[in-house]
Amino acid sequence: MTEKKPGFFQRLFGTPPVQTPEQSPPETPVTPDAIPDIPEPEAEPPEPVEPAEPTEPPPAPKHDWPPGPPETTPDYIEDVEDDLAAAPQPVAEPEQPKGWFARLASGLKRSSDNLTNSITSVFTKRKLDAATLDELEDVLIQADLGIDTAMAITETLRRDRFDKDVSGEDVRAVLAAEVEKVLGPVAEPLVVDSSKKPFIILMIGVNGSGKTTTIGKLAQKFAAEGKSVMLAAGDTFRAAAIEQLQVWGQRTGAPVIAKPAGADASGLAFDAVTRAKAEGRDVLIIDTAGRLQNRDELMNELEKIIRVIKKVEPDAPHATLLTLDATTGQNALKQVEIFGQRAGVTGLVMTKLDGTARGGILVAIAKKFGLPVHYIGVGEGVGDLEPFEAADFARAIAGRD
Ligand SMILES: Nc1nc2c(ncn2[C@@H]2O[C@H](COP(=O)(O)OP(=O)(O)OP(=O)(O)O)[C@@H](O)[C@H]2O)c(=O)[nH]1
Ligand SMILES: [Mg+2]
Numbered sequence: 001m002t003e004k005k006p007g008f009f010q011r012l013f014g015t016p017p018v019q020t021p022e023q024s025p026p027e028t029p030v031t032p033d034a035i036p037d038i039p040e041p042e043a044e045p046p047e048p049v050e051p052a053e054p055t056e057p058p059p060a061p062k063h064d065w066p067p068g069p070p071e072t073t074p075d076y077i078e079d080v081e082d083d084l085a086a087a088p089q090p091v092a093e094p095e096q097p098k099g100w101f102a103r104l105a106s107g108l109k110r111s112s113d114n115l116t117n118s119i120t121s122v123f124t125k126r127k128l129d130a131a132t133l134d135e136l137e138d139v140l141i142q143a144d145l146g147i148d149t150a151m152a153i154t155e156t157l158r159r160d161r162f163d164k165d166v167s168g169e170d171v172r173a174v175l176a177a178e179v180e181k182v183l184g185p186v187a188e189p190l191v192v193d194s195s196k197k198p199f200i201i202l203m204i205g206v207n208g209s210g211k212t213t214t215i216g217k218l219a220q221k222f223a224a225e226g227k228s229v230m231l232a233a234g235d236t237f238r239a240a241a242i243e244q245l246q247v248w249g250q251r252t253g254a255p256v257i258a259k260p261a262g263a264d265a266s267g268l269a270f271d272a273v274t275r276a277k278a279e280g281r282d283v284l285i286i287d288t289a290g291r292l293q294n295r296d297e298l299m300n301e302l303e304k305i306i307r308v309i310k311k312v313e314p315d316a317p318h319a320t321l322l323t324l325d326a327t328t329g330q331n332a333l334k335q336v337e338i339f340g341q342r343a344g345v346t347g348l349v350m351t352k353l354d355g356t357a358r359g360g361i362l363v364a365i366a367k368k369f370g371l372p373v374h375y376i377g378v379g380e381g382v383g384d385l386e387p388f389e390a391a392d393f394a395r396a397i398a399g400r401d
């Protein structure tokens with residue numbers, strides 16, 4: 001293989017999160033100069049059926065939003081902006097490619113640094129008393145871990161270590177154990193049921209959360225397993241979104257069912273399911289337009305897409321995956337709740353865990369909803385999607401290597 005992911009670790013480790021709000025905010029248009037135009041994706045010509053590990057992802061498209069009332073900046077975007085403004089600018093360090101855990105740990109470094117530095121400052125030469133436990137609880141809640149998990153951690157310490165000397169390392173061990181306890185039950189692989197032909201996956205989420213990129217990464221994984229994959233460009237709002245999926249299709253050898261921009265998304269889904277069925281495909285992955293969970297008319301449209309899919313395949317979609325942007329913070333809880341209610345989410349993919357300070361939110365989500373977490377994304381490249389492992393995540397976020 002040629003050199004893997006040039007600049008990858010610089011993105012992961014040495015620079016602020018790739019996904020700045022300016023580049024692809026969930027509700028505001030991407031600035032034209034932030035993202036190159038499709039269709040001029042790098043130097044690579046489209047190669048039909050040779051999915052040999054592309055090194056660069058197709059560029060995300062410019063966003064031409066559908067007509068609708070202008071949005072105000074969602075709270076969590078402001079949170080992300082605050083976060084970025086407050087974040088120290090790390091110095092870029094060229095690094096060699098590392099193993100998976102090291103990549104995860106690098107990606108979660110900002111989350112774990114925030115957490116472990118705060119823990120260390122709370123626990124420097126102190127006996128464990130009620131005030132220290134309160135301070136620790138605040139630190140854990142601020143790290144987005146959620147009140148339940150924060151309390152579980154402080155309760156464990158209160159029970160086992162009260163009035164004893166406690167080091168930051170002791171606390172990190174309890175933190176890792178508690179996080180693993182919460183995440184263990186939700187770390188479930190995405191199982192493609194081969195009795196379903198096709199196994200239909202619907203990809204949903206707010207704008208810019210990583211749906212299309214995750215589809216490309218999944219298509220690559222399935223193709224590598226010998227499955228025959230079809231993609232459906234269900235984000236019919238924007239020509240660039242269709243082209244973005246087509247680029248992934250070319251790179252992973254998966255045919256893409258598409259219609260011109262402006263076509264009805266549910267009609268497209270209907271055609272795609274019918275075609276995939278007729279061709280005996282193993283997997284059909286349907287992309288959808290990004291939508292904020294509080295946009296009722298867009299959520300209605302999503303429900304319609306699902307109804308129409310069911311007309312062809314009553315038990316489909318077999319998996320409805322919600323992509324969550326790890327840089328989002330607390331709003332992700334709302335996304336899971338509303339998308340869950342409206343679209344019957346069956347599993348989660350958390351993207352952009354490379355370089356976020358807010359990875360702790362996955363723990364709060366797991367605790368509150370108990371939905372399976374199938375994969376996590378740690379970069380823009382086709383190989384940057386990994387099955388979710390609770391123990392690794394817990395170790396990484398607690399800064400234990
Ligand atoms: N750093 C990083 N970037 C990612 C990851 N996943 C996706 N991205 C980037 O996030 C941006 C948005 O990704 P898309 O896949 O286009 O997101 P989307 O949900 O399809 O967006 P819309 O269709 O506009 O709603 C792109 O620039 C991707 O390359 C990830 O795991 N890490
Ligand atoms: Mg998309």
